[in-house]
Amino acid sequence: MGETTGTRTDTGHPGVGRVLVVIPTYNEADNVARIVARVRRAAPAVDILVADDDSPDGTGALADALAGADRRVHVLHREGKQGLGAAYLAGFAWARERGFDAVVEMDADGSHAPEDLPALLSAARDADVVIGSRWTAGARVVNWPLRRLLLSRCGNLYARLVLGMPLSDATGGYRVYRLAALDAFDLASVCSQGYSFQVELSRLAHRSGARIVEVPITFAERERGSSKMSPLIVAEALWRITAWGVQDRRLAVRRGLHGTPTGQVRWP
Numbered sequence: 001m002g003e004t005t006g007t008r009t010d011t012g013h014p015g016v017g018r019v020l021v022v023i024p025t026y027n028e029a030d031n032v033a034r035i036v037a038r039v040r041r042a043a044p045a046v047d048i049l050v051a052d053d054d055s056p057d058g059t060g061a062l063a064d065a066l067a068g069a070d071r072r073v074h075v076l077h078r079e080g081k082q083g084l085g086a087a088y089l090a091g092f093a094w095a096r097e098r099g100f101d102a103v104v105e106m107d108a109d110g111s112h113a114p115e116d117l118p119a120l121l122s123a124a125r126d127a128d129v130v131i132g133s134r135w136t137a138g139a140r141v142v143n144w145p146l147r148r149l150l151l152s153r154c155g156n157l158y159a160r161l162v163l164g165m166p167l168s169d170a171t172g173g174y175r176v177y178r179l180a181a182l183d184a185f186d187l188a189s190v191c192s193q194g195y196s197f198q199v200e201l202s203r204l205a206h207r208s209g210a211r212i213v214e215v216p217i218t219f220a221e222r223e224r225g226s227s228k229m230s231p232l233i234v235a236e237a238l239w240r241i242t243a244w245g246v247q248d249r250r251l252a253v254r255r256g257l258h259g260t261p262t263g264q265v266r267w268p
Ligand SMILES: Nc1nc2c(ncn2[C@@H]2O[C@H](COP(=O)(O)OP(=O)(O)O)[C@@H](O)[C@H]2O)c(=O)[nH]1
Pocket: 023, 024, 025, 026, 027, 028, 051, 052, 053, 081, 082, 083, 084, 087, 106, 107, 108, 109, 111, 222, 226, 227, 228, 229
């Protein structure tokens, strides 16, 4: 694994600081070298952490080779497939231990264009959380099948209605978080394993009063490898969003309010 600590003198991105791009991987052997090269080109001042769940296709070993050749590339080897949320939490902890100022979430399959990263990092100068949005003015979604488009649009609509968050893309996974803002999130409470992790963190960000900014991105369907999306992952997101909505309403009723100072609950 490459190391970042000790000898580093650079301060990373102006107004943001040292940035670690966390790329979770499970069976992304056809993508890992490409995505790392694209990130290095698009944002040379960031470090990259590949968080691999012991992919059977050898992604972890490929990532090790990349790390051996580039001091800004690192690998976190995890024991077996534990889900996207767990991989990101481990990546965030890794970043904190090494004194990074901000973390970026990015898929390995090229759907999140590294070329959009400079715009996200610019927005992070005046924000705690930046969400790369597929569903705001100026964004584009390329080659996604109709069922995925519908799932994303309906999922976002449901999350917005049930959780009352003024976000166009609460489910998206291309984001920048300032570590200092994450400290206010109570990450120990995170229970999502799959992609509902993104909604859960949107909710924690909103509740913590973090400054959230959405930036339009161009999202493209993967060209290599296969999606790890499953009916189980969709079901987890659906029931968790519903449970959070019920919890928020109970809280609001108990307090006799339609809004709380901490929860900022707004009923649809
Ligand atoms: N480490 C880790 N990465 C995962 C896991 N599940 C998915 N990923 C990664 O998460 C990212 C998004 O997954 P993907 O299959 O592209 O989902 P989709 O874009 O919704 O179809 C990719 O980089 C995957 O390799 C997991 O259990 N562990």
